[in-house]
Amino acid sequence: MSTTTLLVIAKEPVPGRVKTRLTPPFTPAEAAALAEAALADTLAAVAAAPARRRVLVLEGRPGPWLPPGFEVLPQCAGSLDLRLAAAFGACSGPALLIGMDTPQVTPELLDVDWSAYGAWFGPAVDGGFWALGLAVPDPALLRGVPMSVPETGAVQYERLRAAGLRTGRLPVLRDVDTAGDARLVAAEAPAGAFAARLADLTRPVLR
Template identity: 70%
Template sequence: MIVIAKEPVAGRVKTRLTPPYTPAEAAALAGAALADTLHAVLGMPARRRVLALDGAPGPWLPPGIEVVPQGGGGLDERLAAAFAGCQGPTLLVGMDTPQITPVLLAPVLGRGGWRDCDAWFGPAADGGFWALGLAEPDPELLRGVPMSTPTTGAAQRRRLVDAGLRVRELPVLRDVDTADDAAWVAALAPGSRFARTLAGLSRAAAR
């Protein structure tokens, strides 16, 4: 499994959360989301667990996660580089969906997850995608796909289908990009670090 993420540094992550949150608060939410994601990955039956990181590891990094630097270029190039370092069935997720659980991803990682299947695709509610799994990682399946647009998910899925891959779908999830997204995701995962961090910020603002 691969998690692709940025180091949660104020002013560099979750900038669409500001306002209403400050850059430091947005970074705290990003760090909580990343920690939740990495701990979920630790509970999954993966042979290798990798964090492709833009930045430096911090206290949010649990033991058992291998850290590799992200490649350069646009997001399509960085995703491609993450897959280039892998062999065998590989599932990549981002840091924007702290609501993921081993149960949610069990269809991919469980017995028979790759039988008669070449790719897994997790569409995001904003038109992007939150997960991409490839039975045989091929960076060229990502290079050149327009990223961060309302049609990114459709374009990426079409790239898979046009390559002749048999694609299975994961549920549509909502990324944390805006304050409304944050509240929605926290309600779905009330016991998460993300939800606790958001609740703490809300209590502080109410004082």
Template identity: 55%
Template sequence: MRITVVAKEPAPGRVKTRLCPPCTPEQAAALAAAALADTLAAVRAVAADRTLLLDGEYPVDGFDICHQRGDGLGERLANGFADRPGPTLLIGMDTPQVEPELLEAALAWLGQADAVLGAAEDGGWWALGLRDPAHGAVLRDVPVSTPDTGRLTAEALTSAGLRVLPLPVLRDVDTYEDARAVAGLVPGGRFARTLAGIALPVTR
């Protein structure tokens, strides 16, 4: 079993741009780095092979680095599955509240189905597990970053004849409101501490 974390180099102006405003690009990048750190910590606590599917450059210990390739996100995700053999749970870097126990359960459920899919509150998805990574090819034709991405992904999987089990719905961090809500779920995490240390500009 493998867990692959999809990540973008947390550089100002490249990540979490929807946090700006009220955050500056530097603050948004710091929050992205913190979310990634919490996610990686959860993955490290699980007995599984670990891969970082990375856009850009970012040093991480204990993970097999696989650089994203392809023109669009759907193609990059499909290639990320195809580039590493065996059952794989792919998760994003935008749910720092994810816990090792949930990841372990997802891997266990993947042993009972062809796929597992964790929907996000905004209509996307935060996790997708495939017993056969070749089935990731369906992602090439699924629109990404839309309110229907999660539903369309599930439909693409079932249309390919796969049995799909649902994972719990999580809220991912896109907006500042999301950031505050997610930080409240894990007040001791690096993400919450980073958010607490951000001094936002005073508006008049």
């Protein structure tokens, strides 16, 4: 039986509050629809992966997109590094955290082996990271890491190395930030809800 707590940190997909870099070309409502689809794919992958606990760390309120089997914790106030740190602080035992921006994630990627590693790290194409796992959750490993900048991933990985943690590397994944990202990610996971929603929004209207 898995000992891992799987954490998903996410925002409620409300127009104007999520995926604002998708507007334009998409409207705020369309960007929120894409965010909801990405979140649904992410939660489906987490639901299918082995885990001791599945926790959604949410800014906002849960909606019909939330499948059964998840605990919901509110995000704390403050910058992203503090919110990620608090998410790990709510865990005992191994924990792996991901966001809602990689709908191409699979259950297999989330089934990590802790026997030889004290941490797991999933780098993102943009220089950040899409996954971070800690065998012994320590919020101090995240506090003060600059977020949403090109060096985020490098700084976070160095924190793990400096703490003496043997760190396993997960594959590099692309976050959905721009319309170009959306097209590339949908092509990687064509059977998902995100790809279907993107296709609906970009299908030419027949007149």
